[in-house]
Amino acid sequence: MVDSTSRIRQERDAIDALDAHIIELLTQRARVSSGIQKLRTDAGGPRTVFTREMEILARYRDGLGECGTQIAMSVLKLCRGAGTLQPAAAQSGGAAS
Numbered sequence: 359m360v361d362s363t364s365r366i367r368q369e370r371d372a373i374d375a376l377d378a379h380i381i382e383l384l385t386q387r388a389r390v391s392s393g394i395q396k397l398r399t400d401a402g403g404p405r406t407v408f409t410r411e412m413e414i415l416a417r418y419r420d421g422l423g424e425c426g427t428q429i430a431m432s433v434l435k436l437c438r439g440a441g442t443l444q445p446a447a448a449q450s451g452g453a454a455s
């Protein structure tokens with residue numbers, strides 16, 4: 359029991375580190391996406407591109423199954439600025455606008 363308790367704590371540390379990495383990657387993605395959207399809207403184009411978003415949905419679904427579609431939808435929402443970035447991410451130049 360003691361062994362499993364300390365093992366679970368270690369494994370949770372690994373999960374916490376992975377989650378921190380995922381959040382950092384999503385913050386970076388939102389920043390890059392926001393830059394692309396600004397380039398396009400500044401040139402008079404639309405903010406979003408449906409065909410490109412369908413490609414991304416398919417990639418996540420192929421990689422992660424049905425949950426991948428849901429994750430991709432949330433990622434795209436975050437990157438359109440409709441999601442909520444963590445305050446720390448927004449301060450470091452996230453895609454808040």
Ligand SMILES: C=C(O[C@@H]1C=C(C(=O)O)C=C[C@H]1O)C(=O)O
Nearest residue numbers: 391394395405406407410411437
């Ligand atoms: C970033 C882009 O603009 C928008 C945002 C996307 C994204 O976050 O992946 C994809 C398509 C567009 O709706 C793009 O066209 O690549």
